[in-house]
Structure formats: C-alpha cells, structure tokens
Amino acid sequence: MSSLKVTNLVKHFGDVRAVDGLSIDVQNGEFFALLGPSASGKTTSFRTICGIETPTSGTIELDGKDMTDAAMRDRDVAMVFQTFALYPHMTIRENLAYPLRQMKLASSEINSRIDETAELLRLSHTLDRKPGTASGGEQQRIAIGRALIRRPHLLLLDEPLTNLDAKLRHDTRAEFKRIHRERKITIVYATPDELEALTMGNRIGVLRDGRIVQTGTPDELYERPDNRYVAGMVGSPQMNLIPAKRGGTENRPTVVTDFGEFHEAPWNSPLADFAIGEELLFGIRPHEIVPKNGAATTAGPTIDCHVHLIEPIGDLVILDLVANGTRLKMVLPEEQAIAYSPGSSLTCGFDLATTHVFAKETGTVIRQPLPEKQKA
Amino acid sequence: MFATKKKNRALREAGWGRTLVAGFIGLIYFSPVLWIVMTAFKTRQDALATPPKLFFEPTLDNFVRVFYRVTTDGDQLSTGMGLYFFNSIFIAGAGVLLAVVIGTLAAYGFSRYPLRGNDTYLFVILTTRMLPPIVVIVPIFLMFRVTGLSGGYIGIILLYAMFNLAFSVWMMKSFFDELSADVEDAARLDGANDLAVFFKICLPQLKAGLAATVVFALILTWNEFLFALLLTGSDTRTVPVAMARAMGGQLGVDWGLLAAIITLFLVPVFAVTYMLQNHLLRGVTFGTVKK
Known part of the structure; x- marks a missing residue:
C-alpha cells in the first residue's frame, strides 16, 4: 500500500520552477531516498508535501487519501529540517514535548514518550539543557526525536547529515537505519550525496530540475542508469563518459x-x-x-x-x-x-x-x- | 551558555598602566554627572564656593526640599514633585509600552507577511523621524487644542508612543529578520497556530531585542522636554518641565535643589538599564556573531 503518492506536483515561485512535475510513489514502511544536487527541488518538494507551501498544481496523497489542500496538522507528516530548526529558547525536554502539547496529550503520556524517545536517541542525559549547548550530533538527534515523538505516518528528512562532520555522518547513517527498522516508519530522505542514498534507500528517486529522472533500487540505478545524468550521479568514482560517434555502416x-x-x-x-x-x-x-x-x-x-x-x-x-x-x-x-x-x-x-x-x-x-x- | 563562554575565553587582562589611563579618560567624561551628584549633597554655601569644594560635609537637605518647601509661617508644603515623578514614570512607561507593543506586531507583519512595496512603507515610517520634532510643534499643538487632548495624560502618551513607533518598528523588524524561518515552520508542522508561533516561538527568542528597544525608547522619552512643556498641564507635568520651573528663584539658581532633582531623575533610567544590561548587550549585537 502506498504511504505517499505524489502526482505531477508543480511549485513555481514567480518564474522559478522549483518543482516541475514531480511524481513519486512511496510504499508503507519504505526508506525512499530522493537524490539530487542542491537547487534540484528537494526542499521545496518536502515543504509542499508537508503543507508549508501550497502546490501550484498536482496532487499529494497520504495513505490513500487526497491531502493536497489539507491543513498541516491533519497530514500527520513530520519533517527534520536541514538546519534542525530546534526551538532555541526551550530546553531539550520542552523541544520534544512541544508537538505533544499541541496534540493536547496527558502529561503522563508526554513524559513517558519523552523518556522513550530520549532513550532511543540516547538523549536522556541532556534533557534539561538548551539546544544551544548540545553538540552537532545531539542537535541532530533532538530534531529527529521531535519528529518521531509524534509517531507520524510519514517522516521527511531533508539533508539531515549535511551539517555534521564526517564521522558523525557515518554513525548517524547507521542510526537512521536502526530507527527505520525498529519503528517501521515510512521515511523519505533527501540528500545530494549518492553514497547516502545508495547505502540507506530501499529505492532511490533521482531528482533533476524539479522532476524525477529515474526511480529504482540502488542496484538498478547503478547498473542500468536511464540517462547520462543518473550515470554520472550514481557511483563513485563516477562512470567514465567518453565522447564517441556512431560509426560503421548502415x-x-x-x-x-x-x-x-x-x-x-x-x-x-x-x-x-x-x-x-x-x-x-x-x-x-x-x-x-x-x-x-x-x-x-x-x-x-x-x-x-x-x-x-x-x-x-x-x-x-x-x-x-x-x-x-x-x-x-x-x-x-x-x-x-x-x-x-x-x-x-x-x-x-x-x-x-x-x-x-x-x-x-x-x-x-x-x-x-x-x-x-x-x-x- | 554565554557565561561559560566568557569564562573560557582566555583574553589577557590589560595591565595597571592601561587601566589607569582608561579610568582617567572615563572620569573626564563622567565628571559632569559626578559634579551634579556631588552638588546634590552640598549646602548652598558649599555649592557656590570658589574654588569648588571636593570634600565637604554631605547633607540630605536638598532632597527634602525637592518634595517639601517651608513657608514663611514655618508650615511644610508639598512642592508636587512626587506627582511629577509619578507623571514621568507613568507617561514614559505607557508611551514606550504602547510603542513597543504596536511596533513589535507591525515589525512581525513587515518581516513575515511582506506587502507589495514593503520597503516603501518602512521608509515612510522612518521619515517621521527625519525632521526635528520642533518643526511640527505648531500643527501638533493646534491638533491637541482642537481635539482636547492638550493637558491630559492620554494626549502626551499617544504622542510619545507615536514618536517611538518608527524606532521600535525598525529595530524589531531587524530582530525578526534574524530569526530562522525554519523554526517557525517547524512549529507550524508541530501543530502550532499563527498566534502560538508568534507568542511562544518568536517572542521568547527576542527577549534581548525587546529589552534593547525598550531601553532606547525609554531614554528618549524620559528626557523629552519640548512637547512635555507645551502639551502637559499642571497635573500632568513631567520632571524635565518641573525642573525648568525649579531653576528660577529670587535668590538666583538654586543649584543644590536642581542637582537633587537631576540625581533623582537619573535613578529610574539607571535602574532599568542596569536590570536589562545583559539583555541589552545581546540585543545590540544580535545577529552580528554567527551562533
């Protein structure tokens, strides 16, 4: 069953076509990677899917229901921002509690979920500090925790590793896979890094200029790229693309x-x-x-x-x-x-x-x- | 987090030589204030002595005379200065509060929901501060006469709020511009409505900016003389106006009394600035250092 189905999504800002006919179909429980360089429309796609932006045209279905015009809070979609976007004036505990308070949950429920999430993300020792005092890796985990604690139907991760150093990236990659396995949650993961996409995605959609150029498993993209763009994007070092001519006879x-x-x-x-x-x-x-x-x-x-x-x-x-x-x-x-x-x-x-x-x-x-x- | 950073930063302290030179220069700048404060504690003879006395026997007599005067019959009468201090505090406080509340709301609007020609409106708002207030004093005086606002609290409070509005809109807008829009989007995604985003997410991050805006507006308003002179009545008079009236006398300027009023007048501004100083520094340098 498809968890997220985006059909022909278009988002223009004036003359800029940030998303230009995006179509993806993400299955329940899948880890779907959206691979594309900067300015290929990853962030705008995410912002439109979760409702921050209104699409110019196209439809967004969540769990089989048309949610194109639904209010943000009705979509049950969580997103981790590239900048983490933590609430700097609240403690880490309050950061985690914020989405639950908006849901008007009982405080006992809120506390038990905070404990559970903090344990999952190894944040228990930091809960009473402000995010500004946390390390980069901790800030990343707080951002993920704040998204997960709602138990959303769909989790969007927007270049979550870009602001981390190399070692942390490696550790956090493993962390994402573990969370995905333990929580059985549907994840769409945007990244400009083919290695991240290949190692984590069940399937990958390669994005270029606001539209998908090829979707497939990591193996399919690596072995059978549909065009030179995907061939150059997937695989490291990248494929040799040698200028040639058609010769021979008719x-x-x-x-x-x-x-x-x-x-x-x-x-x-x-x-x-x-x-x-x-x-x-x-x-x-x-x-x-x-x-x-x-x-x-x-x-x-x-x-x-x-x-x-x-x-x-x-x-x-x-x-x-x-x-x-x-x-x-x-x-x-x-x-x-x-x-x-x-x-x-x-x-x-x-x-x-x-x-x-x-x-x-x-x-x-x-x-x-x-x-x-x-x-x- | 700021305190720990400060401690960790191993900046070498200046030596005694530099400290003394800096202290001496500081003293030159501070000397007029020091002079006034000292004069407030002097008797009339000491205040007028030549050469000026640096060491004298302090008296609180001047401070008593700020609030009470003794008639020839020996009765103590109130000078009304207590009321004028209340007026100054009430009028400046209300004017600044109004300006900062309206200014903050307007600034958020300008920052997050820009209109077509947003910058033009902001510029127009700024132009209200481009001419010296004295230029508009006649029309404003007439307006106040016609509307009956002259002499009352409401008129002068509205006027001060208006004068501070441009300043607080510009200042608060620059603070809002510095806030991460992602944080607000994250809050909306977490289920917050627009009001919650403003009050629970944006404003708490701008405590420092609010403090800086309040202090600057307060200082401007507290010291204002011209409009207060023309537009307040005998019951709504503020301290700067009362001070000017206290200057004259049959025996020439009563320096001791004047100095005592000024000394008392300095206290509230000093206290507010002192209370907000940590925020103030952060507010003034907000956004200039990458976090």
Missing part, C-alpha cells in the same frame, strides 16, 4: 572513440536507428576496467594508455589514465596499483557487455547492461 553500426572502434556489442541493434556520425557518450564504470598483462587474456577490447595521476582512497586506488588524449578513471586494489606510477604505460581491457551508450544530445540511454538475473 546495417553494422559501431561506436567510435579516440582509442578504438567497438562493434559486436549488445547495443548494436538500437544503435542502427542513429545516423552515422551522430555524437554519443560511451560509458564504462571505473571498476569494470582491468589491467591486461600479456596477450593471454584475449576477450574484449583493449586500451593502450599511460597513468596520469594516482589517487589513493584507503585500500583502493583511483588511476587517472590518458588513452590517446582521452581521460578515463580506473579503480584498482592497492596491492595491484602499487605496480604503477605517474607516467607508466599499461594496457587495460573491459567487457563490452558491461558498457553503456548514451545519446549525447538528449542523454538518454541507447543500451544498458542486462539486469543481473537475466544475464544468468
């Missing part, structure tokens, strides 16, 4: 790049619809490129290149390669990368079945690898 199309011409790949048939010379983008994940030592392994095309830069990231190393003027990245385990230094030459190869081809103009995918299960 019936036997190929993809031509600066370092080789590729044919006999799965994307041949849809490619036939494109004119010869049409500009394309040839996509390959850095993880799919492997060094080829000697001629023993012959399968798949090879690229001759040299190492331009080396970026170690823990036990993995990103190699910045230049192949005939084209830059591309490759990721290797540390023990393999140790053999290379800037300037050294190597031959690498890849499996054509793992590659992607996008039309350069529209960015839409021409060919994507088959889903895991269909490959078998």
Whole structure:
C-alpha cells in the first residue's frame, strides 16, 4: 500500500520552477531516498508535501487519501529540517514535548514518550539543557526525536547529515537505519550525496530540475542508469563518459572513440536507428576496467594508455589514465596499483557487455547492461 | 551558555598602566554627572564656593526640599514633585509600552507577511523621524487644542508612543529578520497556530531585542522636554518641565535643589538599564556573531 503518492506536483515561485512535475510513489514502511544536487527541488518538494507551501498544481496523497489542500496538522507528516530548526529558547525536554502539547496529550503520556524517545536517541542525559549547548550530533538527534515523538505516518528528512562532520555522518547513517527498522516508519530522505542514498534507500528517486529522472533500487540505478545524468550521479568514482560517434555502416553500426572502434556489442541493434556520425557518450564504470598483462587474456577490447595521476582512497586506488588524449578513471586494489606510477604505460581491457551508450544530445540511454538475473 | 563562554575565553587582562589611563579618560567624561551628584549633597554655601569644594560635609537637605518647601509661617508644603515623578514614570512607561507593543506586531507583519512595496512603507515610517520634532510643534499643538487632548495624560502618551513607533518598528523588524524561518515552520508542522508561533516561538527568542528597544525608547522619552512643556498641564507635568520651573528663584539658581532633582531623575533610567544590561548587550549585537 502506498504511504505517499505524489502526482505531477508543480511549485513555481514567480518564474522559478522549483518543482516541475514531480511524481513519486512511496510504499508503507519504505526508506525512499530522493537524490539530487542542491537547487534540484528537494526542499521545496518536502515543504509542499508537508503543507508549508501550497502546490501550484498536482496532487499529494497520504495513505490513500487526497491531502493536497489539507491543513498541516491533519497530514500527520513530520519533517527534520536541514538546519534542525530546534526551538532555541526551550530546553531539550520542552523541544520534544512541544508537538505533544499541541496534540493536547496527558502529561503522563508526554513524559513517558519523552523518556522513550530520549532513550532511543540516547538523549536522556541532556534533557534539561538548551539546544544551544548540545553538540552537532545531539542537535541532530533532538530534531529527529521531535519528529518521531509524534509517531507520524510519514517522516521527511531533508539533508539531515549535511551539517555534521564526517564521522558523525557515518554513525548517524547507521542510526537512521536502526530507527527505520525498529519503528517501521515510512521515511523519505533527501540528500545530494549518492553514497547516502545508495547505502540507506530501499529505492532511490533521482531528482533533476524539479522532476524525477529515474526511480529504482540502488542496484538498478547503478547498473542500468536511464540517462547520462543518473550515470554520472550514481557511483563513485563516477562512470567514465567518453565522447564517441556512431560509426560503421548502415546495417553494422559501431561506436567510435579516440582509442578504438567497438562493434559486436549488445547495443548494436538500437544503435542502427542513429545516423552515422551522430555524437554519443560511451560509458564504462571505473571498476569494470582491468589491467591486461600479456596477450593471454584475449576477450574484449583493449586500451593502450599511460597513468596520469594516482589517487589513493584507503585500500583502493583511483588511476587517472590518458588513452590517446582521452581521460578515463580506473579503480584498482592497492596491492595491484602499487605496480604503477605517474607516467607508466599499461594496457587495460573491459567487457563490452558491461558498457553503456548514451545519446549525447538528449542523454538518454541507447543500451544498458542486462539486469543481473537475466544475464544468468 | 554565554557565561561559560566568557569564562573560557582566555583574553589577557590589560595591565595597571592601561587601566589607569582608561579610568582617567572615563572620569573626564563622567565628571559632569559626578559634579551634579556631588552638588546634590552640598549646602548652598558649599555649592557656590570658589574654588569648588571636593570634600565637604554631605547633607540630605536638598532632597527634602525637592518634595517639601517651608513657608514663611514655618508650615511644610508639598512642592508636587512626587506627582511629577509619578507623571514621568507613568507617561514614559505607557508611551514606550504602547510603542513597543504596536511596533513589535507591525515589525512581525513587515518581516513575515511582506506587502507589495514593503520597503516603501518602512521608509515612510522612518521619515517621521527625519525632521526635528520642533518643526511640527505648531500643527501638533493646534491638533491637541482642537481635539482636547492638550493637558491630559492620554494626549502626551499617544504622542510619545507615536514618536517611538518608527524606532521600535525598525529595530524589531531587524530582530525578526534574524530569526530562522525554519523554526517557525517547524512549529507550524508541530501543530502550532499563527498566534502560538508568534507568542511562544518568536517572542521568547527576542527577549534581548525587546529589552534593547525598550531601553532606547525609554531614554528618549524620559528626557523629552519640548512637547512635555507645551502639551502637559499642571497635573500632568513631567520632571524635565518641573525642573525648568525649579531653576528660577529670587535668590538666583538654586543649584543644590536642581542637582537633587537631576540625581533623582537619573535613578529610574539607571535602574532599568542596569536590570536589562545583559539583555541589552545581546540585543545590540544580535545577529552580528554567527551562533
């Protein structure tokens, strides 16, 4: 059953189209991530869903009921603001109690819920202090507590980790997953960080210029991006998108790049619809490129290149390669990368079945690898 | 939280040399006030002595004479100064209260529900403070005569409220602008209505700003002389007007008496400012430091 269903939501501010035809369908109990860069409409979408803003057009359904024009307090939606938006003049206990007092609950009920929430979020020791004296992580947890304590039907989290330092982010990510599991609550989570979206979301909606460009599980988005935007957004380091052209003959199309011409790949048939010379983008994940030592392994095309830069990231190393003027990245385990230094030459190869081809103009995918299960 | 921060900040204190120089400069600025306060405790002879006496035997005689005068028959009569002090406190208090209440509500409106041409209205409000009050004294005097407001409490209170309104609107608006709109949205989402957002969420965050606005408005009003002179009657006279009347006399200016009135006149402003000083400092620097 769908918990939140947004259809064709539009919100304009004067000439600015902050949200421009957003449609999402979030199932009950799901952890749905809304992934998009800043100014892609995440916050405005949230503000419209919870009723702070009135939509220009479109509908919002909560739990199957049309709530597009409902008052904020009738929606049963809680939101954690990016700025936390705690009440600075109240103690942490009063902050947590505020939504419950508005609901006119009995004080015994309020107290028991505060104790329960404080325990869940490990805030018991801070309750009588003001939010200004709490650490960043505590402020974050207070904001979450104030949202959870109402037991809302839907929880919106607007870039909740942006204001935290790296270590806290990691811990809090785990915290969110734990709360989601323990409370079985529906969560929509907005973030500009693909890693957050991939690690936490059951499903992810990729947002661009106020509309969803692709929705899917983390695996689907990673393996089968619908367009170059999603391909560039999901996965780190991001997919190599290499300028290419449609080559070959009318019936036997190929993809031509600066370092080789590729044919006999799965994307041949849809490619036939494109004119010869049409500009394309040839996509390959850095993880799919492997060094080829000697001629023993012959399968798949090879690229001759040299190492331009080396970026170690823990036990993995990103190699910045230049192949005939084209830059591309490759990721290797540390023990393999140790053999290379800037300037050294190597031959690498890849499996054509793992590659992607996008039309350069529209960015839409021409060919994507088959889903895991269909490959078998 | 501010107190702990202050203690933790390890700023090096200035040495004795600098402290003494600063103290000396401070004393020069403070000396007129000190002079008046000292004169209030002097006898008539000491007050007029040349060279001026720094050391003398203090007397409270002047303070008694502020409130009572002795007739030639030996009877004690009230000078009415008690009433004038009450008038000053009541008129300034009511005028400032009215200005701050209306100003705060207006400022919230200007800040959160801007009208078309919002800045124009704010500018128009500010223009009421651009000309010296004396310029409008004749029309205002006539208006008060025609409406019968002259001489009563209501007229002068309304006038002071009006004078302070522009100031309090501008000042409070800048404080409201500094508040996070997210906090208000969060409260609405938590189920608060607009009134609750204003009274329970916004205002409590602006205690410091309110204090600063009240003190500044109070000082302006407390010291006002011109309109008080023209628009108050004998029952509603304020202290500055009474002070001017007390200056003249058959024996020349009675410095001791005048100094005693001034000393008493300083006390309320001093007390209010002292009570609100912590808030005041935060109010004046509000929003200038990232929290």
